[in-house]
Structure formats: C-alpha cells, structure tokens
Amino acid sequence: MSVESLHTTADAIIPHPRWRLPVFGDVFGISIRTPVQNSMEIGRQLGPIFERNILGNKFVFASGADMVAELSDETRFAKHLAPGVASLREVGGDGLFTAYNHEPNWSKAHNLLAPAFTKSAMRSYHRTMLDVAGELTQHWDQRVDGTPVDVSSDMTKLTLETIGRTGFSYSFDSFTRERPHPFVQAMVGALSHSQRTTFVKSTALGRLLARRSDRRNVANLEHMAEVVDEVIRARRDSAEAGPEDLLELMLRAARENDPNRIDELNIRHQVVTFLVAGHETTSGALSFALYYLSRHPDVLAKAQAEVDAVWGDDEPAFEQIAKLRYVRRVLDESLRLWPTAPAYGREATVDTTLVGKYPMKVGDWVLVLIPALHRDPVWGENPEEFDPDHFLPERNRSRPAHVYKPFGTGERACIGRQFALHEAVLVLGTILRRYDIVGDPGYRLKVAERLTLMPEGFTLRIRRR
Template identity: 60%
Template sequence: MAETTQRSRTTDATGGPRLPKGFRSAELGWPELDRIPHPPRRLPLLGDVVGVDRHRPIQDSMRFARALGPIFRRRIFNKEIVMVWGAGPAADLADESRFAKHVGLGVANLRPIAGDGLFTAYDHEPNWQLAHDVLVPGFSRDAMEGYHGMMLAVAGRLTDHWDRELAAGRTVNVPGDMTKLTLETIARTGFGHDFGSFERDRPHPFVTAMIGTLSYAQRLNAVPGPLAPLLPRGAARRNAADMAFLNRTVDRLVEERRGSGGGEGDLLDRMLDTEHPSTGERLSAPNVRRQVITFLVAGHETTSGALSFALYYLARHPDIAEKARAEVDGVWGDTGRPGYEQVAKLRYVRRVLDESLRLWPTAPAFAREAREDTVLAGDHPLLRGAWALVLTPMLHRDPAVWGDDAETFDPDRFTPQAVRTRPPHTFKPFGTGLRACIGRQFALHEATLVLALLLRRYDLHADPAYRLTVTERLTLIPEDFRLRLSRRTAPGRPVEEDSAPEREDGGSPGSGCPAHAGEGA
C-alpha cells in the first residue's frame, strides 16, 4: 500500500509527474530539479512545446539530448519528464537494489488493453511475479529448440512471398513483411495459431488494431491529463474499437484452445494449465487475455523493427553483408535446414543484429523509479518514487563509451574483446533488471535465423535515393523502406534451391502455404 501511496503523491494517472499549481520541484521527487537543464523558450502552462515534433517524440528528445547533456528535462504541458542517457547515470538506474521499473507515459496508456500483463504491470501487482514464474520455462533452452522448426516454417512462407515478388519484378516492403513474419512466428510458437498474414494483400486486422492502440497511447503522451477526454471523439472511438477487436481475437483464440483440450505445451498451455511452482496459483482468465495480448504485440512489434533496421544496414553496407553471408555459408554448409545449434554459431550475423539494435533499439526507452530516497550519479538527490526515463538510442550513442564515430554502423563493436572492455549497462535494447524483456532470447534466435536465411538466399539492393526515416508508435521501425532483390549466386554457379528452409509440412519452399484462419482471428 505504501508503494501505491507514493506513486499517487508524485505522479498523475498516466505515470507523468503531477504538477499542481505553485508546485515545488521536491513534489516531483527531485528536490533539486531546477539544476537540470531544459530546452530554451519554455512557456507558462505549455512547457517545452515550441518546435516539438509530436509524431516523433523520441527523435525530438534525441535532438535536445545532444544539446543539453546526459541528464535533462522536458515539460509537455503539465508533465515534467527527466531524461537520462549518460552511461554513468544509466548504470546507476540499473541498480536493482535502488531502482525498479516505473510504468508511465505510453506504457501506462496501454493498461486499458494490457492491464497487469508482464509489460504493463506495476511492480506491486502480484500477477506480474506469478506470470513471470509460470512463463519463464517457456523460454528455456529445450523450449527454444522446440520453437526452432516452427520459426523455419514461417521463414519459408516469407521466402515464398519474396520469390513471388522477385519473379514479378517488384520490390519488397521490408517493415510490412517483417511484421507478417514475426506475428506469424509468435502466434504459431506461442499459441498454435495461424493469422494467414502472407496470404493477405493488406495487414491482418489484428496488426491494424495493434498499431491503432500503440499510436493512440503515444498521442496521449502529448496531451494534458485533464484534456484527454477532449481529444477528437473519432480517435477515441477508433481506439475503443481497436481494443475491442484485440480482445475478441484473443478470446476466440483462448476458446479454441480450451475446446481442443490443449496444445503441445506452448505458452498458451502454460498460461491456462500451469500452477505456480511454489504457491499452486494459476493465472486468472482476465490475466490470461492480457498476457496473450502482451506477447502478441510485444513479441512481434519490436522484432519486426529490429529485422527491418538490420536489413537496411546490410543493404547499405554490401561489404558487411558479404562477410555475414560468408559466415552463414561456412557454418551451415550445404544443409537446407539449419539446426538449432547452428544459429548460435553465427556470431558475426549476431553482431550485425546487435549493432542495428544499438543505433535503433526498437523499444527506445525505459523508466526507472527510486525504491527509497537516494542520489543519482552522486549529484542529484531523489525521493522515493521519483523516476527518470532512460533514452536508449542516446545511451547507445554516448561518445564516452562508443567513441566519436558512434553514429557509424560497425558490427565489430560487438567482438568479444570489445564487449568485455565496455562499461556495464551501456547496451540495453531489452530494458534492464528483473523487468527486462522475458522473450529476448526468443527474439534474438528468431532474428539471427531469419537474417541468415535471407542473406543466404538473396542479394539485397538498396535504393540510393532512400533516406532512413523512423516511424514511432511507442516502438521504432523504418518508414517506407523497400528493397530490390536478386537471387544470390555463389562463385560460378547458382545457389541450390534447398538453400531455403524446408517447410515444416514437408513441402518445398515454393509449394504454397498452409491453410490459414479467417479474417477475424
């Protein structure tokens, strides 16, 4: 109860600091807040809204970070936000004995749909620990090895699609296709469900609804709490309809599983049937729905962005792509269906992925709050409950850690020696501590596997006129990024057809896709 009381004292309903009339900085939990720099031209009531790009708040904050330093603050109407990106303060915030996850800003705005799911739960809510302990075994080595074949099968559907686009002389929509891939992967491996994404000309309605809820949650960040009900009614109605669709889709998925008598021990089986190893508790029906939504959204949205950025950089750096491709050939040899263990041996491909996540971590920020009164970086007193937002793309660009060429794409930043000599807590694409992403090993295995399969099969040709534009919808993804493909040729001969993954159903890569579910599931 004390923790809830503290949150109420220092924050508003969305997790943003409460700024009552005549507020003192100590009421925010930062007694010396006035020492922290903020953008110029701050206006009464409006705060730092002059020149703000409300569609790209992360990139906007990166611009201010470069000017204001490793700890700065911004006020959007009545929400004062302290942002941190320096390696020292960020390492301090990663100390689990002093700081915990803070649910605020856009994450809190997702609670109407995700509730006390793993990503959006407050630390004091008991269902977080219950769900975490029940679901952690679903990401063990044995479980991951079981998912590997399904990941290959979905990747086969992607290469079928790309082969058709190539044969028709069309470029491929990288973010759109990576979203299809990662949605199908988490749906099949976690819930035994097929959305039929690759058989659709348009995104599945689940994806459309998901993007709608994420975009609406981000939009609320820039609106004073009391004015949120004054947003255009159409936007609120669309958001309500999007949430209702997500709920209906997941409810139908769970009902199908209950009616079938169980699956093959996947995440949904664990949610429905597994008791907590110590207490014997099970997840309630409402919490199961919230966890399924959390995994379907978070389990594909961030990974699709990571793959899209990696493919962008590989296309822009053909020398790096060729080095990665040579590693895939050397490790996989003539096999048409790489085994689980072979993916872990692709160390250079993994470096490419890590470097892409360094420059554009698709979950671009995480918030931390003080467990007790403390001092941040030896210089900034904080009261219990005070919080700060770690701006991950800037943490990953700190020149004191990454050098003066921190904006340059260089996978060799992740050689074993470089990793060993780098200060801890300076690479955080999956958050930090106990509340870091539970599915990070799943995402890394999937992304490494897919990058390797695509490099082995295709040459990637960048459009010289394309300039990277990053779309923000709480997560980051390249905007309007397309690639031209050609089937790869090895020295002196075409690559054999079996260089693509075999289909799980035993068919060849071009033999078509399995039947898929209807429009609403």
C-alpha cells in the first residue's frame, strides 16, 4: 500500500534522513542486519514520526504516544501486513499472524482457537509448564559453579518444548539434544532470510541477487513443513483419542464439519505460526528479563525475596503464578525496553487525519516502532533506565492508554498473550528460587534481530541458593 498521501501537505512535512539520493533513497546508514535499532536511532534524531525511502519503497514510522493512541482506534485503522511480516507468509501462509484481514481463515481460526486461551485452558497447561521448567533446572544443575549457560539458547529450548507439548502434545526433546532441534535451525534461517531480503527484493536486481539465498531458504521452509506434517500425522494416525490441545481443536472441527473448520493446509499454517510465534517471542522476553536481573542486584534480591515469600518450598499452584507481582513487573519492564516483536503496521480503513496534521487515505499505512513508543516522554525523564516500578498500579493508571504495546493492538493482537505471561513468570520464578545468577561484567548488551529481538552472546554463571 502507498504511504504517498502522508507527506503531501505543506503544514505536515514528515522528516526523513538528510542524505537522500535519487532512485536509491535513504540508503546511507541503512542496516540490513539491525533495521529496528537503526530506525530507533533515526527516530531519536528526527522525532516521533519520520519517513524512510529504500529503493523507491517508502516507509513511515510512528512512535508518538498521541499518534499510537489514534492508530489503535479500530473504527479508523486495522492491521496492515508490513513487508517484513508479509514476507513471512512463506512460513506461515494465512495463519493467525500473517493472514490478510480479508482472508476468511483468520476469523475462522481465531474463533476456533480462542477457547484454548481461556483461564480454564491455561490451568490445564500449568502442569506441562512446570515439567518443562523442571527439565531446564536439571540441565542447569549440571552447570552450577561451572560452565556459563547460554541464556538465549536455553530459553529457546524451553519455550519451544512448552508450546510443542501444550499446543500439540509433541516433544522436541530439547534438553536431551547436543545441538538445537533442526526445526529451530530452519526457523532461524527462514526468519533471518526474511529480514535480510525484505528491502533487497523490492527491485528486479535485488530479486536476482537474492536467488541463491532464496534456494537455501526453500530448504528451510521444506524442513519446517516436514516437521509440522509429522506432528499432524502422528496425531491423526494415533488410535487413542487426542488430548484437548490446539491441534485437537483444529482436527476435530474438520472431522465434525464445524462452521469454523479449516483445511489441512491451513492447519499446517496455524501449527507453524504457533510453533514460531509461540516460542520465539517468549524466549526473547525471558532472556532480556534475565539480562536485566543480572545487571541490577537490588532488583534480583527483591524478586527472589518475593518468590520465597509467595511460593515457599512447595511446587507453585496455578494461582500462585499471578501472585508474583514484582516478578511480573520485571518482565513487563524488560518488554518495555525490548519488545521482542518490535513493530506492527496500521492501515487506514477510512479517509482520516492522524493527530490533526497528517492526512491518510484508505489503504495508507504506517509502522508503529514499539521500542521508540516505549521510550516516549510519557515514561518519565529517563525512559532508557530499567525500572520495574514503571509498572506500579498507580503509575499504570496515571499513564495515557496505548503507550505499552508489546503484544500489538486491536483484534489482531497476540492471541497467546496470557499463555506467554503465565509461562514467563513461572519460569522466572523457578530460576530465581533455585539459583543466584551472575552475568559477565564485561558483557555489553547486543541485540540480534531476526524480525524478533533477542540478546546475543549473553551468558550467566549460576550458583545454587
């Protein structure tokens, strides 16, 4: 969709980087590997709305609290599949995350799967989450006072195993493997390819240059499809009744001719979507939270004290997870600074004007740059500072609406939000109760981007408490 009309009025000029070239646009200073952090830096220079032109493709970024509040108005705006997300249709097809608004399978799958994220359903996942967290601690116990643990790698193992078992009753044997599961390797390759080639493939020359990379990506996509097809085939061929999980909901709807039934190809797309989105973002959130805990001993001590007081020595019941209110604030603050799904697109559904200055016609779209929104002045004088007390109840009430968006917005917001939060708080509580964690004092946070965000090269030394 065009964003042309967003910068046509004399009183609403949208700034852009200084050194713009004919044809090539704003190629000076572009970073293919870290486009989110690159755009954050440009936003710091140009303000809460700016434009980037990459080889004739125009992108408008917005992060001002007032702008995002208006973009969250579902009577004027809807989800837009920005190029980076649209490119993931190679992976997820018309799954919940990558479907266009007009595609019928989105609403069918949403209606079909929403019951899997009710409170009663969440309660049924609690046992599995505890079991997988126990496998993590068994793995880490072998490294106490020894080799540092690779945090991002282990959080990825944990969250993949959790969504595999809770959603599809399928184990990836994540903690018994020497190397990451091939599905993870293929997924990382596919996500990285999508990010690196989004801009490059916008021209005929770029598409030609990307052919070799495309061929490698086909192999990754085929492997992911094979893994998912095996998950589905194992369930379908089983003589026993399937457990009440996401996969069973989809297969039973097909068997019983439910009006929300989806075909076999879309079942694959939904499984891929949940396997990718259901673990990639949560593993990043856990990794960032552990990074900040390791850098703030006072916060770490307070979080550990809360876990000790609320959980004691017993295995935590479902209701006790939500009682870790300070741990939850640590997680929320980590997602404020580094929301692991860092941007989303919003498209005008009517002719309108954004904040009374920027005319938008039907189909015009902008990208909400979430890390920049989460550093808006409404967060105080030092928005770069890690402070879990940003999420004290009284501060939450005093802030404007729509300034915290780690799960997106509107009807297309993350369906698995409560699942992710329950899992993440449970895992953090498990780690904090069992270990003292020590980061490498020489490490400086490096954020890897593969459409999602993740600390790179971050390790911890662990000691039993």
